[in-house]
Amino acid sequence: MYIKRGTPRPTEGAVADFVRKHTTIPVPVVLDNITIDNVTTLVLAELPGDPVEAVRAEYGMTDEQSRSLSRQISALLAQLRAIPPPSDAVSGFNNTPVHCERISIGSRPYGPWPSVAEFHAFLLTFNVQAPPDVHDKVWSSINTSHSRTHRVCLTHNDLGPQNILVDEHYNITGIVDWEAAAWMPEYWEYTKSIYLPWYRKGWWFEIMSSVFPQYQVERQADVYIRSYRERYL
Numbered sequence: 269m270y271i272k273r274g275t276p277r278p279t280e281g282a283v284a285d286f287v288r289k290h291t292t293i294p295v296p297v298v299l300d301n302i303t304i305d306n307v308t309t310l311v312l313a314e315l316p317g318d319p320v321e322a323v324r325a326e327y328g329m330t331d332e333q334s335r336s337l338s339r340q341i342s343a344l345l346a347q348l349r350a351i352p353p354p355s356d357a358v359s360g361f362n363n364t365p366v367h368c369e370r371i372s373i374g375s376r377p378y379g380p381w382p383s384v385a386e387f388h389a390f391l392l393t394f395n396v397q398a399p400p401d402v403h404d405k406v407w408s409s410i411n412t413s414h415s416r417t418h419r420v421c422l423t424h425n426d427l428g429p430q431n432i433l434v435d436e437h438y439n440i441t442g443i444v445d446w447e448a449a450a451w452m453p454e455y456w457e458y459t460k461s462i463y464l465p466w467y468r469k470g471w472w473f474e475i476m477s478s479v480f481p482q483y484q485v486e487r488q489a490d491v492y493i494r495s496y497r498e499r500y501l
Contacts, residue, residue: 269299272310278303279361280447281310286361287422287446291347294433294442317433317441324429329471333438338478340440341432345457345479353420353451358387361422366450368425370463373500375448384453388414394497406492413489423452427461429472455486462487463494 272280281301288295296312303309317323320337329337359380360366367375371391381387398406424431425448433442452460458480462473477484 269311269313272308272312274307274309277367277447278308279364279449280308280445281312283361283446283449284312287348287449290351291344293344293347294440295446296442296444315433315442315444317435320429320432320434320438323434323436323438324471327436329438334471334475335478337434337438337440338475341475342479344440344443348424349421349454349457351422353422356383356420357381358384358420358450358452360450366425366452367448368450368460370460384418384420385414387453391493394493394499396493396496397498398492398496406496409485409492410489413486416485418453418455420451421454421457423450423457423460424448425450425452425456425460427457427476428464428467455480455483458483459487459490463490 278301281298284295284298287293288297294315296315298310298312300309300311354363357363357380358366360377363380365377366379367377369375371378378390379387381390392410396406396410424443424446426445427443431443431445432440433444434440458476461476462468467473467476477487
């Protein structure tokens with residue numbers, strides 16, 4: 269087993285239990301989850317395997333292994349995304365604020381928002397200032413993306429190769445670190461997973477783009493918002 273103390277949010281253990289109850293996603297078993305004086309201690313059973321990025325660094329990754337990993341991620345996330353949301357709100361797991369590095373430095377909490385439309389309006393409070401030569405293209409992309417109808421889905425919200433455990437054959441043995449999990453627009457799992465600069469191209473970008481080929485409009489809009497926002501909360 270292993271212990272997370274101080275940094276985990278009180279909902280992380282609840283999310284792990286909820287995901288285990290409603291899916292076959294391999295998540296850590298929560299042995300204890302207590303908060304005293306605003307300090308949370310989370311005791312979890314260790315899962316087998318190592319992070320994808322560590323296994324790839326040691327063994328490399330063939331094209332077929334990449335395709336297999338993409339199929340596995342897609343199948344597991346399909347279960348997560350099939351869970352009915354408690355409401356139309358974009359929120360943390362228990363209708364709490366959302367903690368997300370894509371939104372604010374240090375994952376400072378914001379929200380919840382009553383709807384996806386109001387969440388999108390919040391994203392534009394970053395004051396997107398596109399240069400004149402690309403202004404129309406940028407806003408056309410953003411408006412097209414935000415005018416689409418998006419479901420609210422339970423989202424891991426930090427799905428990177430550091431949080432997916434695999435064996436040496438790239439069979440997924442666990443998905444860990446659920447503390448940022450939230451009810452987000454359906455495309456957010458994709459755009460958040462490739463948000464960090466080192467995941468915006470290359471092997472991880474290819475895998476996640478294969479998992480979510482339907483959200484390229486949303487990805488481009490997110491790129492523009494990220495690139496031309498005047499400030500970062």
